[in-house]
Amino acid sequence: MANTTEYMLQTESVIKQYRQSDSVITAVNRVNIKIEKGEFVAIIGSSGSGKSTFLHICAGLDRANAGRIIIDGQEITKMGADQLGRFRGEKMGFIYQKHHLIPQFTALENILLPTVMCNKSDSSYQESLRELVECLGLSERLHHLPSELSGGQCQRVAIARALINNPQILFADEPTGNLDRTNADEVLRLLLKIRETRGQTLMMVTHDLDIAAKADRIFRMDNGILSLDRDYLGGNKKTIVSY
Ligand SMILES: Nc1ncnc2c1ncn2[C@@H]1O[C@H](COP(=O)(O)OP(=O)(O)O)[C@@H](O)[C@H]1O
Ligand SMILES: [Mg+2]
Numbered sequence: 001m002a003n004t005t006e007y008m009l010q011t012e013s014v015i016k017q018y019r020q021s022d023s024v025i026t027a028v029n030r031v032n033i034k035i036e037k038g039e040f041v042a043i044i045g046s047s048g049s050g051k052s053t054f055l056h057i058c059a060g061l062d063r064a065n066a067g068r069i070i071i072d073g074q075e076i077t078k079m080g081a082d083q084l085g086r087f088r089g090e091k092m093g094f095i096y097q098k099h100h101l102i103p104q105f106t107a108l109e110n111i112l113l114p115t116v117m118c119n120k121s122d123s124s125y126q127e128s129l130r131e132l133v134e135c136l137g138l139s140e141r142l143h144h145l146p147s148e149l150s151g152g153q154c155q156r157v158a159i160a161r162a163l164i165n166n167p168q169i170l171f172a173d174e175p176t177g178n179l180d181r182t183n184a185d186e187v188l189r190l191l192l193k194i195r196e197t198r199g200q201t202l203m204m205v206t207h208d209l210d211i212a213a214k215a216d217r218i219f220r221m222d223n224g225i226l227s228l229d230r231d232y233l234g235g236n237k238k239t240i241v242s243y
Contacts, residue, residue, distance in 0.1 A: 007070070008169050008201040009035040009058060014067035016053050027053040028064070029224035037072075037168070040195070040202045042212035044229065045221035051205040052173050054221065058203065059094050059171045060084045072168060089118040093162030093200075095172040095191075099154040101146040101161075107153075108142040111160045118165060125164055131197075132160040136190055152183035159191055163198070170195065172204040176211075184208075 016028040027050040035041050043051050056062040058069055060076050069077045071091060076084055093114075101110045111132070115125045133139050136156040146154050155175065162170060175191065176184035188211060195202050204215070212218045218229040 006036055007034050008037045008039070008072055009033070009203065010068075010070040011058065012068040012070075014054070014057060014064045014069060016050075016057055016062070016064050026224050028057065030067070031224075031226045033219070033226060035201060035203060037201055038199050039217070040192075040204070040215045042215035042218045043203070043205045043221055043226070044207065044209070044212050044218060049221040050224040051221045054226065055171050055173050055203065055205055059092055060088050061094065086118070089114055089165060091168050093165070093167040093170045095155075095158055095162045095170070095175040097174040097177040099146070099151075099158040099178075101154055101157055103146050106143050106145055107138060107149065107157045110146070110157055111138075111142075111164055113161060114165045120165065128164055128166050129160075132163055132194070135194055136160055150183075151179055152187055155179060155183075155187050156190065159187070159194070163194060163200075166198065167200065169201040169203070172202065174205050174207065177207070 011031055011033050014028055014031045015026065018025045018027055029050075031054060033041075043055070045051050053062065057064050058071075060069075060071075060079075064077060067077070068075055071087075074087065076087065079087060101107075102113070105113070111129065112125070133142065136159060138153070138156055138160060141149060141153055141157075146157070149157065155178070159175075162172075172191070176187050179187060192214065204211070206212055219226050220229040
């Protein structure tokens with residue numbers, strides 16, 4: 001079993017509830033997970049089961065009502081907004097189902113946004129930019145606006161934006177859910193190739209079992225409760241007993 005410093009992400013009894021007039025929805029119900037550095041974890045589960053909520057909370061995009069979230073040894077649930085913002089910019093990347101690119105910005109400007117937010121010097125990201133643009137096949141598209149790009153190209157720009165600061169952990173919420181099969185397969189292939197090169201930890205929500213099968217471990221979210229998906233244990237590449 002890995003010791004604490006080897007975990008990229010640990011959650012302890014994380015709870016998230018939404019209150020609606022007279023009812024309470026427990027979207028995330030006491031979730032514990034430990035993800036090792038460099039691990040690829042997939043989360044599957046039916047619509048409305050709490051996958052997106054959990055991913056957003058782990059990535060510091062939303063706050064839990066209770067519980068602890070520790071990323072690379074640092075408890076983000078204790079951080080104030082400014083500190084968390086900086087920490088996210090340095091450590092984490094997030095890819096949404098929809099690309100969420102800024103429509104008035106070119107592809108290049110969108111990709112470089114996290115470097116601006118983190119006050120990075122030009123020289124610090126040039127290598128990362130060159131590598132991402134080449135790998136994602138974006139060199140001919142850098143000065144186009146999102147409206148001038150295809151869905152697959154927009155998602156490749158979103159991947160480059162998520163990775164430009166070379167974050168240690170990447171969160172992806174159904175990152176190819178909006179694409180047709182051919183584009184989805186290609187975007188996913190590129191994403192996994194980059195991750196392989198950079199050794200990033202990846203936590204991905206997907207409804208696609210072929211994609212999930214590529215993960216080291218598969219978890220299933222069911223009504224806010226996360227558990228290891230034992231049906232798929234046999235397909236795992238690594239044997240990890242930290243859960
Ligand atoms: N902002 C919100 N306000 C109220 N309820 C929400 C909100 N976001 C999500 N929920 C509810 O929380 C549950 C989990 O949603 P979600 O995390 O989006 O599930 P999934 O990603 O697995 O489809 C659902 O019942 C959903 O309706
Ligand atoms: Mg979702």
